[in-house]
Amino acid sequence: MKTAKTQVKRVPKRGHYDFETIASILDEGLVCQVGFVVNGQPVVIPTAYGRVDDCVYIHGAGASRMLKALMTGIDVCFTVTLLDGLVLARSAYHHSMNYRSVVVFGQARAVSDPQEKRAALEAFTEHVMKGRWDEVRSPTPEELAATVVLSLPLTEASAKIRTGPPIDAEDDYALPVWAGVLPLGLTAGEPVDAPRLRNAVSVPENVRRYAR
Amino acid sequence: MKTAKTQVKRVPKRGHYDFETIASILDEGLVCQVGFVVNGQPVVIPTAYGRVDDCVYIHGAGASRMLKALMTGIDVCFTVTLLDGLVLARSAYHHSMNYRSVVVFGQARAVSDPQEKRAALEAFTEHVMKGRWDEVRSPTPEELAATVVLSLPLTEASAKIRTGPPIDAEDDYALPVWAGVLPLGLTAGEPVDAPRLRNAVSVPENVRRYAR
Numbered sequence: 001m002k003t004a005k006t007q008v009k010r011v012p013k014r015g016h017y018d019f020e021t022i023a024s025i026l027d028e029g030l031v032c033q034v035g036f037v038v039n040g041q042p043v044v045i046p047t048a049y050g051r052v053d054d055c056v057y058i059h060g061a062g063a064s065r066m067l068k069a070l071m072t073g074i075d076v077c078f079t080v081t082l083l084d085g086l087v088l089a090r091s092a093y094h095h096s097m098n099y100r101s102v103v104v105f106g107q108a109r110a111v112s113d114p115q116e117k118r119a120a121l122e123a124f125t126e127h128v129m130k131g132r133w134d135e136v137r138s139p140t141p142e143e144l145a146a147t148v149v150l151s152l153p154l155t156e157a158s159a160k161i162r163t164g165p166p167i168d169a170e171d172d173y174a175l176p177v178w179a180g181v182l183p184l185g186l187t188a189g190e191p192v193d194a195p196r197l198r199n200a201v202s203v204p205e206n207v208r209r210y211a212r
Numbered sequence: 213m214k215t216a217k218t219q220v221k222r223v224p225k226r227g228h229y230d231f232e233t234i235a236s237i238l239d240e241g242l243v244c245q246v247g248f249v250v251n252g253q254p255v256v257i258p259t260a261y262g263r264v265d266d267c268v269y270i271h272g273a274g275a276s277r278m279l280k281a282l283m284t285g286i287d288v289c290f291t292v293t294l295l296d297g298l299v300l301a302r303s304a305y306h307h308s309m310n311y312r313s314v315v316v317f318g319q320a321r322a323v324s325d326p327q328e329k330r331a332a333l334e335a336f337t338e339h340v341m342k343g344r345w346d347e348v349r350s351p352t353p354e355e356l357a358a359t360v361v362l363s364l365p366l367t368e369a370s371a372k373i374r375t376g377p378p379i380d381a382e383d384d385y386a387l388p389v390w391a392g393v394l395p396l397g398l399t400a401g402e403p404v405d406a407p408r409l410r411n412a413v414s415v416p417e418n419v420r421r422y423a424r
Contacts, residue, residue, distance in 0.1 A: 189395035
């Protein structure tokens with residue numbers, strides 16, 4: 001999957017092109033950024049997504065401007081970024097961040113087959129909350145029809161990863177400045193019951209013990 | 213700042229155009245996504261940023277393909293997305309996410325004035341870690357020269373925000389399904405000392421008590 005387009009140009013040693021690395025980053029993320037061009041203007045829109053095998057899926061209402069534009073088969077740049085930590089060096093200049101990101105180039109395709117559409121929506125729900133699909137009401141035929149699902153193949157995809165401590169200029173190691181990494185991660189707080197919740201319905205395990 | 217370009221099209225009630233709302237989202241985020249067009253191809257690249265008044269700044273090495281492209285004054289779409297929670301409804305169809313996002317359209321400008329450049333880099337460091345700028349070695353003239361700083365005015369900017377519980381279809385409120393919001397946030401773990409740290413240098417307060 002290392003092509004002229006996907007090759008990581010800046011700091012090439014941070015580039016990764018194997019499917020497992022790319023899939024693991026995609027599976028951990030919750031929000032992607034979808035970049036496309038409308039009348040020459042770049043537009044980037046955050047949205048949720050799911051993955052099935054070697055495709056990512058995005059979805060939304062049929063009225064969505066983004067989905068309508070993408071359905072015409074224009075070029076897409078799909079990205080997911082996970083921030084893993086602040087890299088605090090002894091000099092301002094060498095500060096950095098630890099991160100894992102994926103970039104996918106390609107064209108999206110509208111999913112018309114009802115089976116594939118349902119499978120994508122299941123992957124979508126399961127991606128956000130494992131086990132949720134079987135706990136909730138499934139989409140009706142009307143809801144399925146009202147939902148546009150687009151797929152994007154992971155053909156031209158690459159990952160970029162930075163890990164590890166700050167790298168300082170040699171002279172700076174003598175400075176009496178704390179340096180290191182402050183790990184960052186997305187964590188869940190206490191679940192908040194929705195209004196009008198039926199009595200005796202308690203927070204399920206997958207919500208209570210949620211971790212990415 | 214509500215223009216034809218920035219107006220939130222999908223779910224307009226989620227659109228916000230006041231400076232305070234936009235600035236508060238920008239100040240909480242750590243990574244932005246910069247969208248631009250190269251030979252007709254949309255490219256989206258995650259990077260760090262800072263804000264001074266009504267401009268956001270990005271920076272990098274002079275060799276950066278993105279910075280070189282943006283310096284020519286092409287159109288940019290700059291976005292920051294904060295994920296606040298999973299919105300778990302009684303049906304798969306009504307699942308959503310709580311989020312705050314900002315989109316800025318415009319053209320970036322290379323900062324050549326050394327004073328402005330230094331101020332931007334200070335804002336940059338302070339944005340990531342309050343108090344850090346005064347604790348670390350300042351940039352040398354060589355480092356300043358090697359760093360490209362671009363500014364983007366917040367002239368055409370908008371925010372989009374979803375908060376609150378899931379909204380279910382009326383018939384679904386009777387279902388014995390847990391529904392609600394699982395709050396999500398970026399939290400810091402234990403600081404990790406860098407190798408070759410000088411003895412007697414301890415983790416500073418701003419790192420130890422870090423919160424976004």
